[in-house]
Amino acid sequence: xxFNVIMPQMGESVAEGTIVRWLKKVGDVVExxxxxxxxxxxxxxxxxPAPEAGVLLEIxxxxxxxxxxxxxxxxxxxxxxxxxxxAPATSxxxxxxxxxxxxxxxxxxxxxVIMPQMGESVAEGTIVRWLKKVGDSVDxxxxxxxxxxxxxxxxxPSPEAGTLLEIxxxxxxxxxxxxxxxxxxxxxxxxxxxxxxxxxxxxxxAPASVSAPVASAPVAPVGDKPRSEMSAAExxxxxxxxxxxxxxxxxxxxIALISGxxxxxxxxxxxxxxYIASGAAAQAAQAPAVPxxxxAPASxxPxxxxAxxxxxxxxxxxxxxxxxxxxxxxxxxxMRRTISDRMVESKQYSxxxxxxxxxxxxxxxxxxxxxxxxxxxxxxxxxxTTFLAAATVKALRAFPIVNAAHDGxxxxxxxxxxxxxxxxxxxxxxxxxxxxxDDLSMLGLSKSIxxxxxxxxxxxxxxxxVQNLTFSITNPGIFGSQWGTPIIPQPSVAILGxxxxxxxxxxxxxxxxxxxxxxxxCGYLTLGFDHRVIDGAVADQFMSHIKHTLETFDESxx
Amino acid sequence: MIHSMSHRAEHTYLEAIRAALxxxxxxxxxxxxxxxxxxxxxxxxxxxxxxxERYGAERVIDTPIAExxxxxxxxxLSLMGRRPIVEMQFMDxxxxxxxxxxxxxxxxxxxxxxxxxxxxxxxxxxxxxxxxFHSQSVEVxxxxxxxxxxxxxxxTQDAYALTLAALDDPDPVIVIEHKSLYRAPxxxxxxxxxxxxxxxxxLGEAMIRRxxxxxxxxxxxxxxxxxxxxxxxxxxxxxxxxxxxxxRTLSPLDERAIERAARQTHKLLIVHEDxxxxxxxxxxxxxxNERAFEWLDAPVRRLTAPNTPVPYHAQLEAAFAxxxxxxxxxxxxxxxx
Numbered sequence: 001x002x003f004n005v006i007m008p009q010m011g012e013s014v015a016e017g018t019i020v021r022w023l024k025k026v027g028d029v030v031e032x033x034x035x036x037x038x039x040x041x042x043x044x045x046x047x048x049p050a051p052e053a054g055v056l057l058e059i060x061x062x063x064x065x066x067x068x069x070x071x072x073x074x075x076x077x078x079x080x081x082x083x084x085x086x087a088p089a090t091s092x093x094x095x096x097x098x099x100x101x102x103x104x105x106x107x108x109x110x111x112x113v114i115m116p117q118m119g120e121s122v123a124e125g126t127i128v129r130w131l132k133k134v135g136d137s138v139d140x141x142x143x144x145x146x147x148x149x150x151x152x153x154x155x156x157p158s159p160e161a162g163t164l165l166e167i168x169x170x171x172x173x174x175x176x177x178x179x180x181x182x183x184x185x186x187x188x189x190x191x192x193x194x195x196x197x198x199x200x201x202x203x204x205x206a207p208a209s210v211s212a213p214v215a216s217a218p219v220a221p222v223g224d225k226p227r228s229e230m231s232a233a234e235x236x237x238x239x240x241x242x243x244x245x246x247x248x249x250x251x252x253x254x255i256a257l258i259s260g261x262x263x264x265x266x267x268x269x270x271x272x273x274x275y276i277a278s279g280a281a282a283q284a285a286q287a288p289a290v291p292x293x294x295x296a297p298a299s300x301x302p303x304x305x306x307a308x309x310x311x312x313x314x315x316x317x318x319x320x321x322x323x324x325x326x327x328x329x330x331x332x333x334x335m336r337r338t339i340s341d342r343m344v345e346s347k348q349y350s351x352x353x354x355x356x357x358x359x360x361x362x363x364x365x366x367x368x369x370x371x372x373x374x375x376x377x378x379x380x381x382x383x384x385t386t387f388l389a390a391a392t393v394k395a396l397r398a399f400p401i402v403n404a405a406h407d408g409x410x411x412x413x414x415x416x417x418x419x420x421x422x423x424x425x426x427x428x429x430x431x432x433x434x435x436x437x438d439d440l441s442m443l444g445l446s447k448s449i450x451x452x453x454x455x456x457x458x459x460x461x462x463x464x465x466v467q468n469l470t471f472s473i474t475n476p477g478i479f480g481s482q483w484g485t486p487i488i489p490q491p492s493v494a495i496l497g498x499x500x501x502x503x504x505x506x507x508x509x510x511x512x513x514x515x516x517x518x519x520x521x522c523g524y525l526t527l528g529f530d531h532r533v534i535d536g537a538v539a540d541q542f543m544s545h546i547k548h549t550l551e552t553f554d555e556s557x558x
Numbered sequence: 559m560i561h562s563m564s565h566r567a568e569h570t571y572l573e574a575i576r577a578a579l580x581x582x583x584x585x586x587x588x589x590x591x592x593x594x595x596x597x598x599x600x601x602x603x604x605x606x607x608x609x610x611e612r613y614g615a616e617r618v619i620d621t622p623i624a625e626x627x628x629x630x631x632x633x634x635l636s637l638m639g640r641r642p643i644v645e646m647q648f649m650d651x652x653x654x655x656x657x658x659x660x661x662x663x664x665x666x667x668x669x670x671x672x673x674x675x676x677x678x679x680x681x682x683x684x685x686x687x688x689x690x691f692h693s694q695s696v697e698v699x700x701x702x703x704x705x706x707x708x709x710x711x712x713x714t715q716d717a718y719a720l721t722l723a724a725l726d727d728p729d730p731v732i733v734i735e736h737k738s739l740y741r742a743p744x745x746x747x748x749x750x751x752x753x754x755x756x757x758x759x760x761l762g763e764a765m766i767r768r769x770x771x772x773x774x775x776x777x778x779x780x781x782x783x784x785x786x787x788x789x790x791x792x793x794x795x796x797x798x799x800x801x802x803x804x805x806r807t808l809s810p811l812d813e814r815a816i817e818r819a820a821r822q823t824h825k826l827l828i829v830h831e832d833x834x835x836x837x838x839x840x841x842x843x844x845x846x847n848e849r850a851f852e853w854l855d856a857p858v859r860r861l862t863a864p865n866t867p868v869p870y871h872a873q874l875e876a877a878f879a880x881x882x883x884x885x886x887x888x889x890x891x892x893x894x895x
Contacts, residue, residue: 015791068795241855243824263895269824269855328796328890 002077003052007061007326009069010041017041018066019073024056030076037073052076060324071326110185111160115169117177118149125149126174127181132164138184145181160184233264240267247272261331274334274427279463335428346490349408351531354485357543361501361521363553371558375446382558384501385421386446388473388525390557391549392496393417393437393445396471399542403470405491406533412491420469420489421449423456424479430456431489433469442558477501483524493533496546499524566748572740574714575679576605577749578721579643583613586641589725590617592632593645593680602647603681603740629655632676633663641725646680649734650694663730664705673728679721681737682710683780683831685879688737689870695779695832695863700732701809701841707731707761708809712739712782714747716806719758727761734808736780744783764812766819770799772893773825773856776816776842778805781829781880788885795886798893808838813845820850826858827892831879834862856895861888 007017020038024030035047036056054076061073115125128146138144143155144164162184169181240248240255244267248255258275260267323329332340346352364387375382396403396417405412419437423430432452434440440448455461474486477500486497501523508518525546529539569577582589591606591613597620600607610618621628625646632642646652652659655678663674684693700708707729711717717735724731739745750758767782768789775785782804792798803819805812820826826846828839839860846858861880869875 016795241824242852243855246852266895268895328894330796330894 002057002075003054004072005036005048005051005074005076007039007067007069007071007073008048010039010044010046016066016068019061019063020045021063022059023047026056026059028056030054030056050076054078060322067324068326071324073324110165110183111162112180113144113156113159113182113184115147115175115177115179115181116156118147118152118154124174124176127169127171128153129171130167131155134164134167136164138162138164158184162186236262236264236266241269243269244272247276251276259334259337261333261337271334277459277461278335278338279461279466333427339429342490343487346487349490350406350488350493352485352488352528353531353536353539354526354528355536355539355543356483356524356526357540357547358522358524359547360506360551361523362551364550365521367553367555367558375443378443380443380446381450382442382446383449385449385473385475385498386442387550387553388475388496388498388546389419389421389434389437389445389449390442391546391553392471392473393419394549395542395545397438398545399538401534401538402494402529402542404493404533405470406493406530407491411533414470416470418468418470420472421452422472422474423453425457430461430466431469431472432456432461432465433467435468471495473498477523483526485526486528488528488530494527494529494539494542497526497528499526566751568746568748569714569718570741570743571711571714571717571735571745572603572605574718574747574749575721575735576607578718578725579606579609580612581722582641582643582725583609583617588639588641589643590619590635590640591643591645592619592621592628592635594621594623594628594647596620596645601645603737605740606645625651625654626658629658629663629676629678632678633658633666633674636674636676637672642676643725644676644678646678648688648692649680649682649696650691652678652680652696652732653699656699659700659706659730659732660703664703667729668705674730675728676730677721677724677733678730679724679733679735681740682734683736683738684868684875685736685738685780685831687870687872687875688868690867693868693875695734695830697734697808697832698836698838698841701838705729706809707807708734709761709807710734710736710779711806712736712779712804714745715750715754715758718749719755720761720806722755723759723761726759731761734779738780739783742783762807762810762812764803764805764807764815766801766815767804768800768802770801771823772798772800773827773889774801774803774819774823775827775829775885775889776803776805776819777829778808778838779831781831784880784882785829785885787882788889791882791886792889792893796890798890800889800893811841811845813849816842816845817849820846821853824853824855825892825895826854827885827889828858828860828862829880829885830860830862832862833865834860835865837862856892859888859892861885 010017017039018041020040022037024036030036030050030053032051032053033049036050038047039045055078056074057077058075059073060075061067061071067073118125125147126149128148130145132138132144138158138161140159140161141157144158146155147153163186164182165185166183167181168183169175169179175181244255247253247269253272253275255267255272258267258271259265260271262268262271361384364384368382368384368387372382400413401411403414403417405414416436417438419434420431421434423432432455434445434448434452437445437448452461452465455465469489470492471494472489472492473496474484475498476484477498480500483499484497486495488495501521503519504522505517506520506522507515509515525543527539527543579591583591591609593601593606595602596606597610597615597618599620600609606618610620621631628644632644635642646655659678663676667673682697683695686693697708697710700706707724707727709720709724709731711720711733717739721733724733749755768786770789770793772792775789777785782802785802789800789802792800801819801823803815828842830837830839832838837860839862843858843860846854861884863878863880866878869878
């Protein structure tokens with residue numbers, strides 16, 4: 001018999017508590033009322049006593065975690081007992097789903113038979129004996145199994161007439177009240193209709209997709225079953241809500257190409273909007289089979305195969321996440337999932353190294369001030385980013401290896417300099433690309449940066465404007481970051497991170513040889529580079545080049 | 559601040575209704591009050607306390623316990639040119655005056671061209687341990703009947719403004735006040751004046767009480783406040799932002815506001831304290847399907863009391879009526895649909 005330890009309510013108005021410290025560890029024996037953990041809430045800090053004597057089988061909420069009142073934070077039981085028996089009823093999604101229990105809604109062709117509640121205080125029941133076996137036909141209200149609980153022993157009648165399709169809980173097993181113990185349906189009904197792989201549990205070592213979002217995840221195939229035989233979960237994936245269908249019709253989109261983040265993988269309104277914003281819709285229309293963003297070198301990688309879900313599939317099993325009773329799950333948006341996949345992939349592929357330089361922006365600032373007006377008259381905004389982009393393009397021309405790509409076998413020197421500039425948007429991150437950035441004047445660069453940034457924020461980018469970058473710049477400095485260690489977008493081999501620009505006290509040597517303090521406008525630049533392709537010396541030369549360009553910026557370029 | 563408070567005192571929901579009655583009795587000599595214990599005793603909830611002294615027994619009329627008689631008398635007074643305001647001591651007992659309301663007051667204008675300009679007001683709903691005869695939600699008995707109008711104020715300002723609007727309306731109007739809001743301290747507010755009052759004192763207009771993009775909670779009466787609390791919880795704990803639409807008038811429904819909510823948030827959860835079957839939520843579902851099917855991104859859901867009489871025991875009543883946590887849980891589930 002195991003007991004759930006819950007986050008207690010400390011005062012009427014308190015809704016959640018934070019675990020400060022566990023006083024016992026898994027495996028420890030605890031007495032009833034012996035303190036086992038410390039909490040802090042809006043109102044009080046307290047040590048919480050064990051509700052029962054036993055062994056601490058499992059800790060579900062770690063130190064520092066905040067959970068809602070009533071959430072299960074630990075499980076107590078007899079020594080040797082398995083912690084999994086009293087697992088919170090809502091825990092299933094993250095685990096590799098031992099039973100199909102939670103998957104089939106009662107509305108499907110098969111009916112769930114659940115462990116009934118025998119008395120108000122009874123939380124679980126043990127199956128003593130099955131009176132029917134799989135394949136037997138049963139009448140409604142005909143006893144099909146015997147249970148024993150703390151209060152009563154009873155024969156449990158079938159909720160529906162039909163055939164016993166599946167027994168999910170064996171004799172002697174104890175399950176929570178409400179758990180599905182069997183399934184009953186029409187003789188022909190397929191018991192296995194239910195188990196839809198939970199997205200998080202996907203461990204299929206499918207080759208990762210490196211291409212554009214389009215290719216990442218068509219919905220799990222549901223075969224050619226007639227609709228009348230599909231479960232509600234299956235229908236959610238093939239049938240969409242009215243608003244999604246309306247948008248799909250307006251944009252001529254095949255909904256099946258979108259990977260959904262809703263219930264059971266359903267395509268939500270946000271999914272289809274993100275799909276359109278990502279430009280994937282236009283791509284899919286042009287070239288449904290070949291991801292447009294994968295030019296020759298990238299295609300040397302394993303072709304992208306449809307994974308059963310959008311979760312990254314690199315052969316690295318996900319750590320199972322246990323859902324507490326009061327936890328909530330928010331599916332990743334399409335964009336979030338794409339970012340997630342790309343970032344993990346990049347960390348897997350590239351040998352990331354970072355180098356950091358400090359730049360004196362005095363010269364740039366002076367030029368920016370004196371030319372700002374002229375640029376404004378021509379409808380452009382002269383920003384630090386314009387200077388950084390220009391200096392970067394110049395350095396890329398001098399060090400073509402930094403503008404290269406890598407496919408695991410070969411280094412591909414790019415003929416064009418296509419500069420990606422990361423833009424933070426409300427719903428995530430976009431990297432619009434200035435194609436052939438080295439063809440542009442400072443004025444052209446400044447207009448291009450402003451235009452792409454604006455259209456990224458208003459979801460008006462065209463598909464080819466987010467593709468084929470050869471090098472990128474990210475500027476977390478605008479949020480105050482001093483310097484960071486950016487991740488390289490594949491298959492390029494480097495990325496420049498821009499830190500905040502601020503006044504700093506510096507020591508300078510005066511003409512008379514004495515040292516003194518002065519105030520300078522400075523900032524850090526970080527280069528994240530792939531050491532498989534670029535060596536440290538080259539990376540530092542590249543950075544010195546940028547630094548030199550910025551500190552001695554040529555006025556005639558403006 | 560001090561200056562403005564000195565001439566705009568804060569009122570409870572109950573005091574706002576009393577102020578509306580005072581205003582009506584002062585401004586219009588046709589207005590009179592009629593009901594059980596409203597005079598000498600000052601009303602079961604003391605809402606009409608002091609009115610007998612101020613306006614006299616001709617205009618504050620105590621009656622026997624006979625709702626059919628009271629409403630019938632009010633109908634007669636209306637036909638004779640008066641503007642009676644009827645108090646039901648508990649809205650549960652409006653059923654005793656059902657025939658007068660549904661077969662006479664609701665039909666009279668359509669049958670004879672003689673409008674029945676009466677207001678029937680009183681405390682409905684539960685949440686205070688009133689038991690099965692003093693806690694019922696009676697709205698759909700009345701919203702179903704063409705010819706009656708029904709309002710359910712949720713705030714102090716609405717209690718004042720909608721009571722006056724009901725009185726101005728030529729049709730019979732039922733004002734379902736909520737007894738759990740009568741003296742709720744957090745509802746203390748100033749009374750609306752001028753343009754503010756003009757804006758609020760219109761029947762048939764719903765109001766957005768909070769804005770969010772994940773879904774809209776459609777509700778009325780005391781549940782407005784639970785929905786707002788749930789919305790805050792969802793925002794704080796889950797970063798889910800939901801809208802709350804307060805219907806305010808239950809008949810006629812503000813169908814355009816309901817449609818707007820569907821178009822803007824695509825997911826709708828209807829919350830009411832009344833029981834489930836044939837509750838107002840069913841009607842709202844139908845309106846949404848008719849007006850906004852193409853905008854839905856999830857089935858419309860309803861969270862209501864179960865199909866049982868209102869239980870007396872506090873714990874049972876808490877299990878019966880939707881709680882803040884119930885609303886938050888259901889909304890979160892719908893948000894992730």
